Amino acid sequence: MSLSMYEASIPVLARMLDNLSGILKKAEANAQARGIEPKVFIESRLAPDMFPLARQVQIASDMAKGCAARLAGVDVPSWDDTEASFEELQGRIAKTRDFLKSFDAAQLEDSETRTVVLKMRSGEISFSGRDYLLNFAMPNFYFHITAAYAILRHNGVDVGKMDFLGGV
Amino acid sequence: MSLSMYEASIPVLARMLDNLSGILKKAEANAQARGIEPKVFIESRLAPDMFPLARQVQIASDMAKGCAARLAGVDVPSWDDTEASFEELQGRIAKTRDFLKSFDAAQLEDSETRTVVLKMRSGEISFSGRDYLLNFAMPNFYFHITAAYAILRHNGVDVGKMDFLGGV
Numbered sequence: 001m002s003l004s005m006y007e008a009s010i011p012v013l014a015r016m017l018d019n020l021s022g023i024l025k026k027a028e029a030n031a032q033a034r035g036i037e038p039k040v041f042i043e044s045r046l047a048p049d050m051f052p053l054a055r056q057v058q059i060a061s062d063m064a065k066g067c068a069a070r071l072a073g074v075d076v077p078s079w080d081d082t083e084a085s086f087e088e089l090q091g092r093i094a095k096t097r098d099f100l101k102s103f104d105a106a107q108l109e110d111s112e113t114r115t116v117v118l119k120m121r122s123g124e125i126s127f128s129g130r131d132y133l134l135n136f137a138m139p140n141f142y143f144h145i146t147a148a149y150a151i152l153r154h155n156g157v158d159v160g161k162m163d164f165l166g167g168v
Numbered sequence: 169m170s171l172s173m174y175e176a177s178i179p180v181l182a183r184m185l186d187n188l189s190g191i192l193k194k195a196e197a198n199a200q201a202r203g204i205e206p207k208v209f210i211e212s213r214l215a216p217d218m219f220p221l222a223r224q225v226q227i228a229s230d231m232a233k234g235c236a237a238r239l240a241g242v243d244v245p246s247w248d249d250t251e252a253s254f255e256e257l258q259g260r261i262a263k264t265r266d267f268l269k270s271f272d273a274a275q276l277e278d279s280e281t282r283t284v285v286l287k288m289r290s291g292e293i294s295f296s297g298r299d300y301l302l303n304f305a306m307p308n309f310y311f312h313i314t315a316a317y318a319i320l321r322h323n324g325v326d327v328g329k330m331d332f333l334g335g336v
Binding site for chain 1: 170171172173175176179180183184214215218280293295298302303304306307308310311314315317318321322324329332333334336
């Protein structure tokens with residue numbers, strides 16, 4: 001009669017991280033084929049006051065690990081944002097995937113009513129688990145994956161919508 | 169114990185369309201303040217082979233109406249993609265919001281197991297309602313809203329992440 005909180009979060013996040021990994025593999029190959037320094041893509045941004053590619057990947061990772069941990073009621077691991085190469089970004093994605101894999105459906109049971117508190121610059125915000133998942137974690141997560149994709153497309157990398165969506 | 173298919177779709181789509189409407193209002197005001205023809209933004213793209221702003225909004229609308237209709241098992245309305253001004257794009261968003269509002273939770277009950285068939289260029293694809301929502305409709309919808317946002321940010325429009333997320 002419905003979706004479990006687990007179904008609506010962990011496998012969706014994992015799947016999109018796999019798609020992001022595939023997009024970054026194509027970007028790395030594209031840089032090599034065109035004789036472009038990988039750093040050009042990794043430091044590229046769509047506007048001077050938007051984050052570059054590496055940071056978009058790091059925030060997508062943060063949103064995924066934060067979502068899993070907060071819904072399960074465990075501490076969110078803190079990871080340094082030091083990735084500066086395609087290899088290191090792939091490592092960050094793999095580490096995030098492994099973290100997601102450590103959760104099972106039982107840990108997220110009833111998480112739609114769990115209180116999730118976020119510390120924002122403007123103060124603390126309190127959500128139900130459901131609102132946190134649907135109105136904060138997922139929109140943010142998709143935002144940063146799409147931003148990473150858009151930075152690469154803007155730089156002429158030959159990725160398409162099916163790379164973003166993955167096999168359907 | 170979980171999310172209903174309705175909760176995970178209709179209010180989320182409606183909310184993000186409201187946010188998109190707010191972003192387009194800021195873009196229109198920004199064009200006026202900077203003495204830029206609105207068409208410059210409306211026809212702007214991040215890459216020569218990516219869709220311009222107007223088309224991003226139209227596809228976001230298509231994803232929203234398609235998602236609601238397919239999950240409820242009713243025909244997807246066909247709308248011409250003729251919007252070429254901020255006013256017309258706002259009209260398209262309002263029409264989509266009204267369409268979403270016409271659905272109630274009962275119509276989407278059990279839609280996670282409903283078979284959804286999409287006609288793609290590559291042939292027909294069949295999904296469960298759950299997979300269609302989580303792995304096709306929502307990623308696509310967020311992709312095109314984020315692309316619209318990114319086109320405007322790239323053009324120097326003063327929108328920020330909170331415009332994308334809406335009040336949290």
